[in-house]
Amino acid sequence: MTLDARVIRTIGSLRLDVDLTVKGGETVAILGPNGSGKSTLFRCLAGLLPLDEGCIDLDGRTLDDAATGAFVQPAERPVAVVFQDYLLFPNLSAVENVAFGLRARGMPKAEARAKARAWLERVGLGDHADHRPRALSGGQAQRVALARALATEPRLLLLDEPLAALDVGTRGDVRRDLRRHLSTFDGVRLLVTHDPVDAYTLAERVVILEAGYIIQSGTLAEVTAQPRSRYIASLVGVNLLAGTGHDGTITTSTGGRIVPADPVEGPAYAVIQPHAVALYPLAPEGSPRNVWAVTVTDIDRQADRVRVRLDGDVPLVAEITPAALDALVLRPGDRVWASVKATEINTYPA
Amino acid sequence: MPIGALILALIGIAFFALPFVGLLWKAPWGDVWSILTSESSLTALRLSLWCSTWATVLSLVFGTPLAWLLARISFPGRGLVRALCTLSMVLPPVVAGVALFYALGRRGLLGQYLDRWFGFTLPFTTNGVIVAQAFVAMPFLVITVEAAFRQLDTRFEDAARTLGASRWYVFRRVTLPAIRPGLIAGAVLAWARALGEFGATITFAGNFPGRTQTMPLAIYLANETNPDEAIVLSLVLIGVSFAVLVALRDRFLGGGAPAA
Numbered sequence: 166m167t168l169d170a171r172v173i174r175t176i177g178s179l180r181l182d183v184d185l186t187v188k189g190g191e192t193v194a195i196l197g198p199n200g201s202g203k204s205t206l207f208r209c210l211a212g213l214l215p216l217d218e219g220c221i222d223l224d225g226r227t228l229d230d231a232a233t234g235a236f237v238q239p240a241e242r243p244v245a246v247v248f249q250d251y252l253l254f255p256n257l258s259a260v261e262n263v264a265f266g267l268r269a270r271g272m273p274k275a276e277a278r279a280k281a282r283a284w285l286e287r288v289g290l291g292d293h294a295d296h297r298p299r300a301l302s303g304g305q306a307q308r309v310a311l312a313r314a315l316a317t318e319p320r321l322l323l324l325d326e327p328l329a330a331l332d333v334g335t336r337g338d339v340r341r342d343l344r345r346h347l348s349t350f351d352g353v354r355l356l357v358t359h360d361p362v363d364a365y366t367l368a369e370r371v372v373i374l375e376a377g378y379i380i381q382s383g384t385l386a387e388v389t390a391q392p393r394s395r396y397i398a399s400l401v402g403v404n405l406l407a408g409t410g411h412d413g414t415i416t417t418s419t420g421g422r423i424v425p426a427d428p429v430e431g432p433a434y435a436v437i438q439p440h441a442v443a444l445y446p447l448a449p450e451g452s453p454r455n456v457w458a459v460t461v462t463d464i465d466r467q468a469d470r471v472r473v474r475l476d477g478d479v480p481l482v483a484e485i486t487p488a489a490l491d492a493l494v495l496r497p498g499d500r501v502w503a504s505v506k507a508t509e510i511n512t513y514p515a
Numbered sequence: 516m517p518i519g520a521l522i523l524a525l526i527g528i529a530f531f532a533l534p535f536v537g538l539l540w541k542a543p544w545g546d547v548w549s550i551l552t553s554e555s556s557l558t559a560l561r562l563s564l565w566c567s568t569w570a571t572v573l574s575l576v577f578g579t580p581l582a583w584l585l586a587r588i589s590f591p592g593r594g595l596v597r598a599l600c601t602l603s604m605v606l607p608p609v610v611a612g613v614a615l616f617y618a619l620g621r622r623g624l625l626g627q628y629l630d631r632w633f634g635f636t637l638p639f640t641t642n643g644v645i646v647a648q649a650f651v652a653m654p655f656l657v658i659t660v661e662a663a664f665r666q667l668d669t670r671f672e673d674a675a676r677t678l679g680a681s682r683w684y685v686f687r688r689v690t691l692p693a694i695r696p697g698l699i700a701g702a703v704l705a706w707a708r709a710l711g712e713f714g715a716t717i718t719f720a721g722n723f724p725g726r727t728q729t730m731p732l733a734i735y736l737a738n739e740t741n742p743d744e745a746i747v748l749s750l751v752l753i754g755v756s757f758a759v760l761v762a763l764r765d766r767f768l769g770g771g772a773p774a775a
Contacts, residue, residue: 211677239676252674256692265688266678317679 166190168321168353171219172209173231181205181377189224189320192347192354194368194385196361198396202377203357207323210355211246212239223321223353240269242321243352245314249326251306253298259309260285260294266317284312288346303331304339311346320352327356328363340366361385361400373397393434404437404481415512421478424454425510433512439472441509442483444493445502455505457481461497464490475503538750543743550747558725559733559748566641566729567709570648571656574705578656579698585657586664597661604654611651612718619646619719643720644727648709655708656701663697700763707759711752 166189174181181202187193197203208214210221212228220230223244228237245266253262263281268274285294288308298306307327314322327343328336344367347354356367364371365385372382373393381393388397398405408417410429416422423435449456459477471490473483481503485493495501543550550556585597603611619626619637629635637643671693675685691698713731720727722736730748737745 208673211673213673213676239673240679240681242677244677246674246677248670248674252668252671254671254675254689254692265675265680269675269678269680269684269688313678 166224166320166352167222168210168224168355169222170210172206172216172221173218174205174209174214174216176205176214179205179377181209183374183377183379185372185379187353187355189353190351191370192356192368194356194358194364194371195374196358196364196371196397196400197374198359200376201374203374204325206374207246207325207355207357210321210323211244212237212242243317243319244321244323245317245319246323246325247307247310247314247327250330251298251310253301253306253309253313255298258295258297259290259301262298262309263313263316266313270317281312281316284316285309288312289342302335304335304342307331307339308342308346311343315346315350322347322350322352322354324354324356326358328358328360343367359400361402373400398436399482402439402482404435404439404442406435406437406479408433408435410512417479419478419480421457423479423510424507425512426507427512429512436511436513437481437505437509439482439484440470441505442475442481442485443504444473444483444485444489444495445504446493448502449504453504454507455510457503459501459503461495461499461501463497464495466490475501477503479503535753538746538753541742542746542750546743547747550744551751553744555724555733556744556748559728559730560751562641562644562725562728563710563730566644566648567652567706567712569645570652570709570712571702571706573645573649574653574656574709575698575702578653578701578705579660581653582657582660582701583664586661600657601654603651604658606651608651608712608714608716609718612647612715615647615650615715615719619643638719639721639723639727641720641726644716644729647715647719648712651712651715652705652709655704659701659704660694660697663694663701666697667693703759703763707756710755 168185168187170183170185172181172183172185179200179202183202183206185193195203195206205214209216209229215236216229216231218231220232221228223242227235228242228244229235253259254265257265260278260281263284264274264277267277267280272280282291282294285291288311290305290308290312293301293305293309298309301309307330311327328340331339340363347367356363358364368385370383371385371388373380373388373396375394375396381388381397388401395405406415406417406421406423408415408421408423410431410433413428414422414424415429415433415435425435457477457479459475459479459481461473462476463474465472465474466487469487471485471487473485473490473495475481475483483503493501581600585593585600616623616638618624619629621627621630621636621638626637629637637646667690671689672685675689676682680688711731712729713735716727716729717732722728722732724733728736730752734745734748734752737748
C-alpha cells in the first residue's frame with residue numbers, strides 16, 4: 166500500500182510541482198501558507214483536477230497519468246476526503262450523510278443505513294444518527310465527516326484542515342479523538358494543516374509546501390531543528406537567519422553580524438530560540454559578542470509569556486516573561502538592545 | 516425621516532391601494548358566488564389553471580437546464596444568450612405574440628413544417644396558449660434558478676463525487692435539494708406570470724371561450740359586456756397574485772423576520 170505521486174498542475178499564477186511517496190499506515194502532514202498549493206494537491210489526488218503532467222499511482226493502480234491520458238474519475242477512486250468545514254449535506258441526517266457514499270455505489274438503502282449506523286457508533290455518535298448537521302457541534306460534525314469518508318473503505322484518506330473550523334477550547338479533545346480514529350485506518354493518510362500542533366500530534370512526517378514546491382520534508386523534529394525557510398521558522402517558532410559564514414562570524418544579507426559558538430564557512434543558517442533572546446534598555450556591560458540594536462515592532466502577550474518582534478540588522482522574535490516586559494516598559498517603536506549567548510546559536514550549512 | 520418624504524411615500528402606497536379599493540367598492544357582493552360558479556367563469560378559470568400549470572412545467576423542464584448552463588458553463592456570448600432568453604420578460608407581450616405567430620404560426624418559420632409534416636397546429640389552440648405563456652413566463656424561472664445555482668457552494672458537489680457519486684446522482688441528491696428554494700420561487704413566479712398573461716395569448720392564440728379564453732381575456736371581454744363579472748374575476752386574480760407574493764416573501768425571498 167503506497168501512494169506514489171508526481172503532481173504538476175498550474176492554476177492561475179500557481180504552479181504546483183510536487184513529488185510525494187507515502188506508505189500505508191503512515192500519516193504525512195502537509196504544511197504550507199495560504200496559496201502554497203495544498204488544496205490543489207488534494208484536488209488532484211481526489212481527481213477533482215486532472216494533472217498537467219506527472220502521474221498518480223496508488224497501490225500499483227494508476228489513477229492519473231498525464232502522459233498516457235489515463236484518468237480515473239473521482240467517483241471511481243479509492244480516495245476519500247474530509248473537507249475543511251466538513252461539507253456535510255445539510256438536507257440529510259448524520260446517518261444519511263454517512264450512508265451517502267454507499268448508496269451512491271448502489272448499496273440497498275437498508276444495508277447502507279445499517280453500515281452507516283455502525284460507523285457512527287465507532288466514532289461515538291450512535292445516538293446522533295438522526296440529527297441534521299446543523300444540530301451537531303463542530304467536533305461532532307468532524308467525526309461524521311470522518312465516518313462518511315471511511316465508510317467508503319478508501320485506500321487513501323485526505324484530511325483538509327480537519328481542525329481549523331473548531332474553536333480552541335474543543336480542538337485538543339477533537340484532535341486526540343481524531344488521532345485515535347486515524348490509527349485504526351491502515352491506508353495512506355495525508356493531512357493538510359497550517360497548525361504545527363496538528364502536525365506534531367497527528368503525523369509522523371511533515372512535508373512543507375511553499376509556492377507550489379516542497380521545500381522541506383522529514384520528521385517534525387528534523388524540520389524544527391533545521392528549518393529551511395523563514396516560513397518554517399516562524400511556523401515552528403524559532404528565529405531562522407540566513408547569511409554567510411566567514412572567520413567565525415555569520416553576516417546576514419542585511420549586514421547583521423552573528424557570532425555562533427560553532428563557526429561555519431559559506432552560506433549558512435543560524436537558528437535562535439526566541440527564549441534565548443535577552444532584551445536590555447541600554448547596551449549591556451562587558452563584551453558579549455552578540456548584541457544588536459533593534460526596534461520593537463510588535464508585542465504579543467500570551468498567558469505566561471510575551472513574544473516581542475524586533476526589527477534591525479538582525480530581525481528577531483524574543484520570548485520574555487510578562488514581568489520582564491513590565492520592567493522594560495516596552496512599546497512598539499522603542500529602541501532596545503537584544504543579546505544572545507553564542508552557545509544559544511545553532512548553525513548549519515545552507 | 517423628513518415629513519415631505521413621508522407624505523410622498525404615503526401617496527405612493529395610496530396609488531397602489533386605491534385601484535383595489537375601487538374594485539372592492541364596486542364589487543357586486545350579493546352576486547359574487549353565482550358569478551364565480553357560472554359556466555363561463557368556471558370555464559375560463561379551469562383553462563387558466565390548466566394552461567399556466569403546463570406553462571410552468573415547460574419552464575421547469577427547459578428552464579432549469581438553461582439556468583444551469585448560464586450559471587455554470589462559461590462560453591463566448593453567454594451574456595447575449597442570457598439577454599435573449601430573458602428578453603420576453605421585458606418585451607411588450609403583444610410583440611411576443613406577433614413574433615410567435617411568425618415562428619410557429621401555420622405559415623411561420625417552423626410552424627409550416629409542424630403543420631405540413633405532423634398536422635400539428637399551435638395558433639388559436641389551447642397548446643398555443645401554453646406556448647405563449649411559457650414564452651413570457653420562463654425567464655422568471657431562469658433568472659431565479661440561475662441565481663440559486665450561482666449561490667450554491669460547489670464544494671458540496673465535489674464532496675459527493677469523492678464519495679463515489681456519478682454526476683447524475685450528484686445532481687439529483689445534492690444539487691437539486693440545494694437549489695430547491697430557488698426552484699420553488701422561480702416556478703411560482705413563472706406560474707403567476709403565466710396566469711396573468713394577456714397580450715401574447717390574445718395575439719397568438721386568439722380569444723375562443725373554452726379553448727383559448729383564459730381569465731385575463733375573459734375579464735377584458737366581460738368589462739365591455741358584463742362589468743360585474745369582470746370585477747369578480749379580477750378579484751380572484753388579485754387574490755391569487757397577492758397570496759403568491761406574500762408566500763414567496765415569507766418563505767423563499769428572505770423577507771419578513773430575519774432567519775434564525
